[in-house]
Amino acid sequence: MDVKYVLLFVDTEQFANDLQAMGPVERERAYERVGEWFADHAGQLRGGSKLRSPEAATTVRLDRGEPVVTDGPFVEGKEVVSGYAEIEVADLDEALRMVKTWPGCPVVEIRPVES
Amino acid sequence: MSSVPAASHAELARVVRQHAGQLAASLMHVTGDFATAEDLVQDAVLAALQHWPVEGIPHRPDAWLFTVARRRGLDVLRREDNYRAKLAQLQWPVQPDPDERLRLIFACCHPALPRQAQIALTLRVVCGLTTAQIARAFLVPETTVAQRITRAKRKITDAGIPYRIPADDELGARLTEVLGVIYLLFNEGYLSTAERAQSRDLVDDARWLASLLHQLMPTEPEVAGLLALIRLHRARAAARFDLDGGLVLLQQQDRSLWDRDAIAEAGRLLARAAKQQRPGPYQLQAAIVACHAEAERWQDTDWEQIVLLYDMLLHLAPSPVTRMHRAIAVRHLSGPQAAMTELDTLAGALDGYHLYHATRAELLRELGHPEQARAADRIALELTANPAEQAILQQRITWS
Numbered sequence: 001m002d003v004k005y006v007l008l009f010v011d012t013e014q015f016a017n018d019l020q021a022m023g024p025v026e027r028e029r030a031y032e033r034v035g036e037w038f039a040d041h042a043g044q045l046r047g048g049s050k051l052r053s054p055e056a057a058t059t060v061r062l063d064r065g066e067p068v069v070t071d072g073p074f075v076e077g078k079e080v081v082s083g084y085a086e087i088e089v090a091d092l093d094e095a096l097r098m099v100k101t102w103p104g105c106p107v108v109e110i111r112p113v114e115s
Numbered sequence: 116m117s118s119v120p121a122a123s124h125a126e127l128a129r130v131v132r133q134h135a136g137q138l139a140a141s142l143m144h145v146t147g148d149f150a151t152a153e154d155l156v157q158d159a160v161l162a163a164l165q166h167w168p169v170e171g172i173p174h175r176p177d178a179w180l181f182t183v184a185r186r187r188g189l190d191v192l193r194r195e196d197n198y199r200a201k202l203a204q205l206q207w208p209v210q211p212d213p214d215e216r217l218r219l220i221f222a223c224c225h226p227a228l229p230r231q232a233q234i235a236l237t238l239r240v241v242c243g244l245t246t247a248q249i250a251r252a253f254l255v256p257e258t259t260v261a262q263r264i265t266r267a268k269r270k271i272t273d274a275g276i277p278y279r280i281p282a283d284d285e286l287g288a289r290l291t292e293v294l295g296v297i298y299l300l301f302n303e304g305y306l307s308t309a310e311r312a313q314s315r316d317l318v319d320d321a322r323w324l325a326s327l328l329h330q331l332m333p334t335e336p337e338v339a340g341l342l343a344l345i346r347l348h349r350a351r352a353a354a355r356f357d358l359d360g361g362l363v364l365l366q367q368q369d370r371s372l373w374d375r376d377a378i379a380e381a382g383r384l385l386a387r388a389a390k391q392q393r394p395g396p397y398q399l400q401a402a403i404v405a406c407h408a409e410a411e412r413w414q415d416t417d418w419e420q421i422v423l424l425y426d427m428l429l430h431l432a433p434s435p436v437t438r439m440h441r442a443i444a445v446r447h448l449s450g451p452q453a454a455m456t457e458l459d460t461l462a463g464a465l466d467g468y469h470l471y472h473a474t475r476a477e478l479l480r481e482l483g484h485p486e487q488a489r490a491a492d493r494i495a496l497e498l499t500a501n502p503a504e505q506a507i508l509q510q511r512i513t514w515s
């Protein structure tokens with residue numbers, strides 16, 4: 001009966017700047033809180049990872065005849081996907097409850113996985 | 116259908132509304148599938164609106180709707196043995212648990228759905244309106260409403276929106292969402308004028324929903340607050356329009372047309388809710404309206420109490436529009452200059468709001484600036500699309 005979702009963690013420029021501006025102790029604490037969140041929800045988590053920065057991304061377009069390879073993410077913007085996690089929960093409300101306590105980046109998209 | 120007298124339309128609407136949500140809840144219970152239950156109810160409602168005006172409302176309208184939905188369900192679910200078997204077992208009368216309807220309401224008003232979809236779903240599933248009726252009431256094309264419903268139903272299924280009463284720690288926020296939908300319906304109906312008089316009475320749907328919710332959640336003071344607010348407005352509805360359909364402002368209303376019994380009853384409902392000491396925006400708004408409704412004459416209005424209630428409301432739910440209304444109350448308590456000083460602080464926030472300019476115009480007139488007042492009225496006139504309000508503003512520009 002459980003539903004699988006992918007949580008897409010989205011960073012904003014502001015968030016990145018705030019993180020930069022933190023002192024080492026403060027930043028360490030911020031990472032700890034994220035670690036705790038993952039530990040608290042180990043029962044629902046099925047996988048996922050942090051992603052390297054969008055500068056490391058390479059995009060391939062296949063709708064232009066020949067494959068076109070370009071540097072960077074497929075959408076250029078101030079909000080970038082910085083990680084993802086797959087979860088398995090009873091329904092959207094449980095996913096919402098989890099996400100509302102997320103201590104990291106300021107935007108999270110909840111996408112149901114097609115089964 | 117056009118040959119059916121208006122009273123029959125109202126009667127039809129009332130009977131359908133009484134039973135559609137029950138039926139949806141029962142079907143939902145059996146099939147466990149929101150989209151299917153919703154489709155079947157809509158089919159049954161459409162069949163009723165086709166047959167009843169000609170054949171008369173059946174002796175047991177609920178059984179009639181049930182039979183149509185069940186037959187239709189067995190038909191459309193031919194390939195889905197699971198639902199079919201469950202549906203075939205379903206016998207009349209079904210008595211859904213009162214919680215079923217509550218689950219239905221919470222699903223329709225889930226925060227993951229856009230507001231317009233919440234409204235359309237609630238009207239269709241809980242109140243038994245047709246897509247066409249919703250489109251007419253909101254002055255939008257029928258295809259728009261149909262699309263909203265289709266998308267919302269798909270989202271409910273695909274996103275895993277649950278069908279249940281929210282847990283205690285979420286109930287407050289989720290109830291706010293439901294009350295928001297009902298309040299919006301009420302507002303939409305309240306602001307509509309003679310132009311839309313022939314379409315669905317959304318205020319009555321809002322009243323009915325609030326009353327159903329109050330029956331299902333009798334200990335929630337904000338539900339009682341919203342119900343009292345709607346009842347207080349309805350109790351004075353007869354005095355809001357003159358014989359030509361023109362809007363009559365509160366000060367000029369014939370108070371003998373107000374339903375004093377209904378006002379007193381709403382006041383008692385509000386007092387019971389207040390005993391719980393959990394104030395909220397709806398209780399406070401209702402209390403403000405009660406101050407107006409309980410005054411025998413305009414000059415008996417307790418402005419001091421009203422300003423106090425606005426202060427409490429602003430504390431809980433700060434908003435420039437509420438501050439504007441407070442400024443109007445201040446006008447009656449401390450004079451036009453004090454009110455104008457407060458109003459001036461809202462210039463940036465409410466520049467696009469016609470009532471801000473209309474209020475300024477009134478104050479400017481009182482302060483002896485008729486030219487500036489007319490200019491403000493003209494801005495207000497440009498900003499409103501409501502014909503009744505346009506008429507009043509036009510009159511003021513011409514005559515004062």
